[in-house]
Amino acid sequence: MKTTENALQVRSLIKYFHDPQTFQVIKNISFDVKKGEFLSIIGKSGSGKSTLLYVLSTMDTDYEGSLEFNGERLTGKTQNQLAAFRNEHIGFVFQFHYLLPEFSTLQNVMLPALKLGKLSSEEIEHHAYENLRLLDLEDQSLKKANKLSGGQQQRVAIARALINNPSVIMGDEPTGNLDSKNSLAVQDIFRNLAREFGQTIICVTHDNDFARNTDRTIEMADGLILK
Amino acid sequence: MKQSKIKKPTVNRQIAWTHLNSKPGQTLVALLGVTFGVSMYIFMNSFMNGVNQAQDDLAFSTLAHIRIYNDDDKRSYNPAESFFDAGTLLNIRNKKSLQYTDGIKNTSQVISIIEKQPEVTGITPQLNFSVFFRSGSKKINGSISGVEPASENQLFGIGSKVIAGSWNKLDVQKSGIILGKLLAEKLNVGLNDNVNVLNSDGVSKNYTVVGIVETSVKEIDKSRAYLNIATARQFQGKNFDYSSDIQVNLRDRDQTASLVSQLKSAIPYQVESWQTANQQLLAASQLRSIIAIAVSLTILLVAGFGIYNIMNMTINEKIREIAILKAMGFSGGDILSIFLAQAAVIGVVGGITGVLLGMGISAAVNQVPFKVAGLTTLPITYNPADFVSAIVFGIATTLFAGYLPARKASKIDPVVIIRG
Numbered sequence: 001m002k003t004t005e006n007a008l009q010v011r012s013l014i015k016y017f018h019d020p021q022t023f024q025v026i027k028n029i030s031f032d033v034k035k036g037e038f039l040s041i042i043g044k045s046g047s048g049k050s051t052l053l054y055v056l057s058t059m060d061t062d063y064e065g066s067l068e069f070n071g072e073r074l075t076g077k078t079q080n081q082l083a084a085f086r087n088e089h090i091g092f093v094f095q096f097h098y099l100l101p102e103f104s105t106l107q108n109v110m111l112p113a114l115k116l117g118k119l120s121s122e123e124i125e126h127h128a129y130e131n132l133r134l135l136d137l138e139d140q141s142l143k144k145a146n147k148l149s150g151g152q153q154q155r156v157a158i159a160r161a162l163i164n165n166p167s168v169i170m171g172d173e174p175t176g177n178l179d180s181k182n183s184l185a186v187q188d189i190f191r192n193l194a195r196e197f198g199q200t201i202i203c204v205t206h207d208n209d210f211a212r213n214t215d216r217t218i219e220m221a222d223g224l225i226l227k
Numbered sequence: 228m229k230q231s232k233i234k235k236p237t238v239n240r241q242i243a244w245t246h247l248n249s250k251p252g253q254t255l256v257a258l259l260g261v262t263f264g265v266s267m268y269i270f271m272n273s274f275m276n277g278v279n280q281a282q283d284d285l286a287f288s289t290l291a292h293i294r295i296y297n298d299d300d301k302r303s304y305n306p307a308e309s310f311f312d313a314g315t316l317l318n319i320r321n322k323k324s325l326q327y328t329d330g331i332k333n334t335s336q337v338i339s340i341i342e343k344q345p346e347v348t349g350i351t352p353q354l355n356f357s358v359f360f361r362s363g364s365k366k367i368n369g370s371i372s373g374v375e376p377a378s379e380n381q382l383f384g385i386g387s388k389v390i391a392g393s394w395n396k397l398d399v400q401k402s403g404i405i406l407g408k409l410l411a412e413k414l415n416v417g418l419n420d421n422v423n424v425l426n427s428d429g430v431s432k433n434y435t436v437v438g439i440v441e442t443s444v445k446e447i448d449k450s451r452a453y454l455n456i457a458t459a460r461q462f463q464g465k466n467f468d469y470s471s472d473i474q475v476n477l478r479d480r481d482q483t484a485s486l487v488s489q490l491k492s493a494i495p496y497q498v499e500s501w502q503t504a505n506q507q508l509l510a511a512s513q514l515r516s517i518i519a520i521a522v523s524l525t526i527l528l529v530a531g532f533g534i535y536n537i538m539n540m541t542i543n544e545k546i547r548e549i550a551i552l553k554a555m556g557f558s559g560g561d562i563l564s565i566f567l568a569q570a571a572v573i574g575v576v577g578g579i580t581g582v583l584l585g586m587g588i589s590a591a592v593n594q595v596p597f598k599v600a601g602l603t604t605l606p607i608t609y610n611p612a613d614f615v616s617a618i619v620f621g622i623a624t625t626l627f628a629g630y631l632p633a634r635k636a637s638k639i640d641p642v643v644i645i646r647g
Contacts, residue, residue: 050646054642054645054646057554059553059554059640059641059642059645060642079558079559080558080559080560083553083556083557083558083559083561084556084558085556086554086555086556087555087556087557088556092551092554092555094551094645096547098547098548098550098551098554098645099551100242100245100548100551100552101548102245102246102248102249103245107245111238111242111552111555112555112556114237114238114241115238115555115556115557115561116556117238160555172645
């Protein structure tokens with residue numbers, strides 16, 4: 001694992017909100033994320049940390065500056081190109097678990113891979129089962145997603161984020177809606193993924209314990225990086 | 228890359244299918260909307276076709292597509308003016324009129340001209356005139372149609388409307404007469420009775436009743452009688468090639484205009500199409516078609532609004548799922564196709580069940596008794612074009628109703644939804 005190589009490169013990033021008034025949320029920040037790095041972004045609410053994450057996620061394209069993934073410039077690509085890129089390279093874990101409630105656990109995990117379409121559905125199912133086993137959810141695989149507990153749903157979301165072997169996993173307060181026991185479990189999973197599988201992870205959090213357990217922490221305030 | 232092209236639609240379809248199945252009640256309501264719209268479209272059109280058909284059958288049982296007759300024109304020629312200088316004071320009293328032309332004297336020649344037209348399917352000459360029918364001291368005024376029995380039957384199918392005796396008797400028994408049903412009742416005569424006929428020239432003759440006919444057109448049933456045209460010519464003192472009208476039927480009765488203009492230049496008589504003679508028939512059938520189309524399209528439109536509402540609701544409910552699908556890498560086009568696929572399934576299934584239901588309703592209505600003017604039940608006529616257009620309209624309405632919300636879904640910005 002070449003840890004010196006950059007997974008993600010942000011240069012001179014500026015972002016405005018226009019509603020209700022024009023307001024500069026992110027004020028010219030630049031930083032790199034190395035491959036295999038477990039990075040947390042912390043800050044008070046309104047500091048711009050979540051806004052930064054959505055720019056990094058490629059879903060928000062209304063910014064100035066440039067964003068590169070594995071040396072590939074993403075700034076200026078079309079929505080459809082970015083959607084295809086996200087599908088292959090980015091896994092998401094959100095605060096609210098956002099599973100598709102009408103689908104089974106297994107189907108939820110398989111969806112991004114079916115969308116990518118690089119493997120046959122049998123292979124994808126096999127991978128999905130492996131991921132579920134890794135997260136100790138094997139016996140829940142055929143349950144409807146909305147029948148699971150919050151902690152289980154969040155683990156399913158992580159399994160789903162992993163299914164396409166993404167370059168980066170992005171978490172927006174992944175433990176924000178969980179009780180402390182489940183929160184610890186999710187933190188453990190992330191740490192394991194980073195240590196054992198060399199998975200690059202970027203998490204926005206306001207949980208200082210969580211941040212302390214990551215390789216590096218970026219603290220934001222008023223649209224700037226403090227350290 | 229090739230593989231991904233094949234896989235993508237399958238995932239989208241799988242998601243669409245799961246959506247349809249997860250809310251069976253809502254799907255059913257949307258389906259019923261289309262089913263009802265399409266079935267009403269088919270029923271309304273089949274019913275209107277039936278009514279038009281029945282109306283036409285009735286009208287064309289006595290009306291030919293083209294009628295040729297000799298109309299003695301108004302003449303302004305005054306011989307006195309050419310004999311005296313202009314300015315001479317003339318006093319003419321009790322001016323007498325001269326009948327210059329009367330009827331068609333060269334019937335067979337005219338028929339041979341018409342026969343050459345390829346679109347003509349039937350020709351029959353008639354000799355029509357007014358008479359008094361007498362039975363005992365009873366005197367009823369009416370009219371006689373002198374006809375060639377075979378060709379008259381070919382044009383108007385009158386043979387099947389004879390309720391007593393037989394139409395062909397006219398051919399065999401030259402002194403036979405066939406009376407309208409109400410006329411016979413009024414004269415109080417039956418088969419093989421004699422009836423006396425008196426024409427405007429004062430000629431009177433007895434004929435034997437060989438048939439009673441019921442056309443369902445009351446005006447005709449109470450005043451019309453049929454003779455063989457040869458007998459009629461003899462009675463009227465006309466030559467063997469004389470007729471008052473020549474009736475012509477065409478393959479397509481809506482295409483009379485070109486033949487009328489062609490015949491007008493070749494024949495020195497009046498040539499009149501049924502459209503000019505009976506504009507009310509044309510107007511009535513066209514107005515009925517417009518009403519049928521307006522009503523059924525309105526029903527489809529209402530069904531379309533229903534689908535639009537349901538799809539809109541579905542999309543509002545699933546807005547977070549749509550956002551997460553987009554975050555996972557589904558493009559706007561994928562979202563569009565997921566929701567359009569749902570609309571398409573509703574449209575196709577609703578269209579098919581609508582056709583079946585429409586046929587069922589039509590068949591049921593066709594059994595409802597309706598004994599007026601020769602009908603026994605409410606008339607229904609199936610027209611394949613209506614079925615095709617019902618399905619096409621049904622699917623098009625559904626797709627359009629589904630497209631608007633689906634497009635809205637495809638444009639959802641996941642950041643706005645996920646950040647809340």
